Amino acid sequence: MAKIGTITYTGKSKKEYTFNLYPMDTSFNKIGAVYIVTKREVKDGKGTHTLLYVGKAEDMSTRFDDHHKQDCFDKKGGNCIGVHQLSDDDDRDTVEKDLIAVLNPPCNDQLKTK
Numbered sequence: 381m382a383k384i385g386t387i388t389y390t391g392k393s394k395k396e397y398t399f400n401l402y403p404m405d406t407s408f409n410k411i412g413a414v415y416i417v418t419k420r421e422v423k424d425g426k427g428t429h430t431l432l433y434v435g436k437a438e439d440m441s442t443r444f445d446d447h448h449k450q451d452c453f454d455k456k457g458g459n460c461i462g463v464h465q466l467s468d469d470d471d472r473d474t475v476e477k478d479l480i481a482v483l484n485p486p487c488n489d490q491l492k493t494k
Contacts, residue, residue: 382406387429387462389416391478399462401429404453406461408440413463414475415440417453417487420460432458433487434479436472452487 388398399416414436418429432453437443440463447453466472480488
């Protein structure tokens, strides 16, 4: 995997989550993670990101084989994946909901949180 940087987002809980960034066509190892999809643009030699989606996966090696939101990613120019590795499913669920609650990504069907 050719890492192209990191980005940090803050959830509704005020906790910060750092994501390792990769090109959209990256083949991942079999890891559990919360992931983001962004539109990465380079302006003045600096990469900027527009967040499109927050999700979770038990196995990143197969998650993007026919992703149910691929049409939205394509339409909005998604070209970058960020990975925050987490092995526990409950932790992934908590982080995913925490981020979606405050970031409201346009490709997400918003999750209902208690």
